[in-house]
Amino acid sequence: MSSTPRIAVIGAGAFGTALASVAAASAGDVTLIGRDAAAVDLMRASRRNEKALPGIDLPPTLSFSADAAAIRGAGIVLFAMPSQAQREAARSLAPLLAPGTAVVICAKGMEKGTGRLLTEVLEEELPGREIAVLSGPGFAADIAKGLPTAMVIAARTAETGAWLAQALSGPTFRLYPSTDRIGVQLGGALKNVLAIACGIIEGAELGDSARAALISRGLAELSRFVAAHGGEGATVTGLSGLGDLVLTGTSHQSRNLRFGIALGRDGDAAGWSGDLVEGAFAASVASGVAAQKGIDMPITDAVARIIDGSLDVKTAIGQLMTRPITQE
Incomplete structure (x- = not known):
């Protein structure tokens, strides 16, 4: 070379x-x-x-x-x-x-x-x-x-x-x-979905504690998704997972975060006039793949359904908060 x-x-x-x-x-x-x-x-x-x-x-x-x-x-x-x-x-x-x-x-x-x-x-x-x-x-x-x-x-x-x-x-x-091409790719793709979720929390004014909980639990389901595809679950704790999510889930430079804020504030994306949002595509794809492979992805599923209009934000939060309590 x-x-x-x-x-x-x-x-x-x-x-x-x-x-x-x-x-x-x-x-x-x-x-x-x-x-x-x-x-x-x-x-x-x-x-x-x-x-x-x-x-x-x-x-x-x-x-x-x-x-x-x-x-x-x-x-x-x-x-x-x-x-x-x-x-x-x-x-x-x-x-x-x-x-x-x-x-x-x-x-x-x-x-x-x-x-x-x-x-x-x-x-x-x-x-x-x-x-x-x-x-x-x-x-x-x-x-x-x-x-x-x-x-x-x-x-x-x-x-x-x-x-x-x-x-x-x-x-x-x-x-x-x-x-780890698998882990790096899936971290990059699914952190966009989680950034949309962070935006929904901000737009709905649910507080910083909710955002912190979402980031940590979102990384857990991302790790499951990566492992199920043959990647290394630990990769999601590095730059292409946690690092990228911290950036796009907290900075208003992020299109995915701004899109999520619009969803959380308005209940739908009808008023969104921004650029292409990669996470909107990834949410639907990942949710479908997770269903096929039997991977538990509640946050990703909720984001996909909020985007397609089959679930409202209030109901989504209620469903996530009333899931069975398990070991972290």
Whole structure:
């Protein structure tokens, strides 16, 4: 593996731009690829992505392209599009990705309709490539501003994980390698569901004690879900589980938390006008998978039913508080 590979980032939203920015600041040969040619031209001229990261200057070494063919020859390609777009992107980009290319999933979710992990999806569409996952507590604006951030990169082997961590880390952006791709992915996906639950508690004005209880019990059911899928339950206590949940379940920068606040305050999401909420997809998928596998996931089930309108917040809280008392 090359110690200084060329890096391409697919997806010029906030997170993709932030990752490209920190990689370019330390690695040098990095290209950010977006679909909108006019927006890409504007970023190239202004050295900013004002729509996604207003007021933040991008490194002079960062290159831009609206041509997907710019990924040819890249040793590392970051997929920074939403989780539900990963399969289509992989299928369309497959002819451009050489065997052995490291493809890093930078979305947090499971495939809607199949309940499959994104590593499974990409390994199906991109055979012969190294599929890794980047997850953990990191808001795009904080990363792009150079604020200290630590996340996890999980790969199939320890060697690949260490190489990717070295290639993508920078002075203010630290990646910890892992080989538990299952635990890292499910932690990233389901913490979004739990962040929505934290928002519901805040919107319904149920208090900080309720939020603390939800975080601890939510981690318990997340651990059960990870273990049932063959991952390591202990992974959820690290950056990609607890760390990410503390961030997204308490900060109003989190779309999932704000979405949950709207649910808790208004009783439904009819008034929500924000961006895509990954946790809304993940709640339905995880609840269905848990039912199929017989995994006890009361908080996730409640969030899924509140979102689809089959359960109101007051009834959900009552059901959770009157469950049989068991050992912690």
